[in-house]
Amino acid sequence: MIWQFDILLLTLVVVCGFVSLWIKDLMGAVIVFGAYSFLMCLVWTGMGAVDVAFTEAAVGAGVSTIFFIATVFHTSRTIRYNKWDLSTKFFSSIICILMGFFLMVAIGDFPAWGDALSPVNNNVAKYYLENSMEETKVPNVVTSVLADYRAFDTMFETGVVFVASLVIFTLLLQSDGRKKLMKSAFQKVSFLNVSESLIIRKACGLMVPFMQLFALYVVVHGHYSPGGGFQGGVILGASLILLSMAYDIKKVFARFHMKFMIKSLAVGVLIFAGIGLICLILGGNFLDYSALSKLFPSMGSIKSRYNAMLWVEVGVALTVMSGMFAIYTSLSSNGKFEEGL
Amino acid sequence: MVNFFIFVGIIILILMMVVFYRVLKGPTVMDRLLGVNVIGTKATVLLVVMGVIFERVDMFVDIAIGYGLLNFIASIGAAKYFQHHKVLQPRSQWEEDLTKS
């Protein structure tokens, strides 16, 4: 925490929030909201929550703005007014202020920021910090908490990504889109027939391999540095989104078809849950990775935990990547899967 | 030396605020997009600066790489939006009033 940074950043964040509500052109609001998430990332960084900052960076900078733009692309850009608008605003602002007041009331009761004696630092978190290295051999405690101590939560969070993508895909898939989707699996795509300018195409061609390489690095290196399956998956998805923006959705479909995407969406969660199930079959509890050492006797129970976490991260990355791409293609092509943004 | 980097960070933030004025006012959407693009790039730099201040550059530099890679996607997406819908201002009385004032 550097107080000068905090004051400036928080001012900017609050102003950003107000402006994005205030602008009536939805595209403008979306763009300002993008700046909001940039700044939020800096706020998290200032608080030392590096993994959260990374997630915010990957999601905020990479995909969420694109999702908003793709949504606005096929809907309306303006807000329609009705005569109740003012009164609704009035009531909702009263409710917001009340809620803010409620939240503020309790703040005086909180322990000081970074207080070593606060209950949070002395109960469960202390155990994690002290024992994580011994029990899992993973230096990044966030990863070991997410992928091992509370792996069950993470499994269902991956499930949330799965459900969200499946819902958006199912809702937007129109009947003619379904036929085209089936057909396009067997279609040859001409790579020369693209509309986007040469500069963007070339720049994206330069960036995408680096992006994917970096994403794989983030997935694999999550044990040692901030990052992990989720962030890596988002960056992978963003690289596919970038490719489909620079060329065409069809070109990306030639490599990763939508049917494949929906399958890999499920497979990612199944890898995660399947590892848990194998542990259960081998005689441990569900997601008790140390039971895997019965399958590979050369690894001790700690080493098998370490390795299982890696596979779990891979599963998460697979789901998130295909989820992001499925959401983008569904939104930007309005369920027709012909051409996107 | 840490003080120097805090100073650098504060200067960057203040100048970001100056650019943010353009995002706030920006007569057209394109101006806002422009401002946000600048803010995004500077956020990358600021991340590295923070890394130096916290003396954990090796941690923060990963985030900054991710940022640098993903930063321009939003701009390209918005640009593609405007290439398809060639309308700068949506038809809305309120918005017109806003730009006039």
Next chain:
Amino acid sequence: MILNIISILFFTAILYFSSSPLVFYLLNGLSICLILLGLFFFLGTSIGVIRFPDFYTRMHAAGKGDTLSSILILFGIALFVLNTGTLSIGLVLVCIKILLIINFIFIGSPTATHAIMDAGYGTEVKHWTNDSEGIKKKK
């Protein structure tokens, strides 16, 4: 890109072969100079972004100054990081990562600027002429 990496390897080599304090101060001074130069360019950018009269000229300020200032600041930081403590592989790796960021900004930022400019041209953003706004203000 290759140029970047060669230059950082060059500085690494200097640090590796000479252990005199002079090199240390020189490199630190160089990095501070680069960072201050970057800040100066960023000042120019922000002034340009708010003071120029129309979208295209602002774009000019933002596109060039922003990229250049980011690159300068990041390069300065890379040198500074290289100069802290004893030289090790990890330190050089961090430097190379910072250089990668420089490259990504170098590719990404102008591309984004180009895309925005293209879109602005497509949506017919009005450009400033000598007699459009200035005269109105005078009246």
Next chain:
Amino acid sequence: MADQFLVLIVLFPLFVGLLIPIIAYFNKSVVWPLAILSLIGSFWAVFNTATQLLKLDPSSSISYYLGNWMAPFGIEYVVDRFNIMVLFAIICVSLLTTIFAKQVIEKELGDNAANFYSLFLLFITGLLGITITGDAFNLYVLLEIASLTSYGLIALGRGRALVATFNYLIMGSMGACFYLLGVGYLFIKTGTLNMDQLYDVLPLLFDSKAVLVGFVFIILGMWVKMAFFPLHSWLPNAYSLAPTAAACLMAPLMTKVSVYVMIRFMLNVFSTEYVYSVLTINNIIVIMSSIAIIAGSIYALSQKNLKKMLTFIIVAEIGYMVGGVWTGHVDGIRGAIYHITADAFMTLCLFMAVGCIVYRVGNDKLESLKGIFKKMPITMICFLVGGFSVIGIPPTCGFFSKWYLISGAFNSGAWYFIIALIISSLINAVLFFRIIEIGFFGAMSNEKPDYKSLQSIKFNEVPINMWLPLVIVSMILIILGIYTNEIMTNFILNIVPMM
């Protein structure tokens, strides 16, 4: 294997729900049997857990540590006599609905059926997980799963279902957000997310404002999720426009599980001492729930659409449960807990019957029910059993839960709650006898019956896999009523601490 039943309850529907999008690409016809099989597996696990539990001491519970990390550090699953009952209700309702829903889903959803089944099973997973978990944050994650799938399930409906879903989405996200904020506040003050440990730590912090705010937010979030009266606006449209199968599953379960979570937090996280002695807001909330009951009933009376009428009855029933818990008397709490199970089956019965009617008749307006008794006798008899249970006519379980609620209200002196309950029963009686009148005599009361059209109607019952679950549910309603005493002594008596 014997000690893994707790997690198997959740795993069966989870795995099949995830596998269905893959399997559907190869063979769509196996999807329904697979779903049934997974739910039977889950039922088997619940049954085994129950037999294990009933061998133990009445106040004890079974714990399961996921990933073999001990309780406050990892996630814990807990089954005691309170949630085994809710688990039974959930698994029975979902199994019966799935058996019931085959034709309806094929008719209403067509190509989307496979993805619908996937969401359906994940929704059940979420609800089972919410009920069984002993960790406050894990509950939030599963709540998200259940909410997201329910948005998807409702949005697949017809007409303006998308708009209704959007309203539900906004309200539901707010509810989940409130819950998360509350849990966050508790975490800041206690440093733990485990419910048992929270129960141990919280008595030291009863005068803390942060704990108060946390409590208020958790309860508020659950109120949004359960559509307690002033916050109910999303429910009627969402449930009446959802696909029949989704409505049959969601209307009985989603709101009841939220009530379960509320009671769980009141009894087992914040103690009864905190809720009834430290906070003195009992009377206000009982008055609010009395208003909810009366308002829900009156809204129901003014509807001309059968499904919408039922949704407003749900709003009134929520008032029963919330009011019963907050009376602060043991009988009221017992009645509310019993009513969770009873109301799940009642609502299921009514929604299934309406689903059958819509399947044959084509719409759910009250006028289209003319002569329905001769056309679909089994459906209508079951519908009436459900209706009688809602009204509270003795052999059905509705009577007994109402009895306990009234006794609780009487003992705590909340006369307005008793009045609201009686008014609501009367209005329900009017509602269901109006349907009987239309169904038997084929006319609204001021029109003359059209005998010709009645004679032309032929016996046209729905297929067996639709009416059989319906009959089973109505049997369950009566059986629950008959064995009320046993359920009370075996399950509910020990989970409510004496005050």
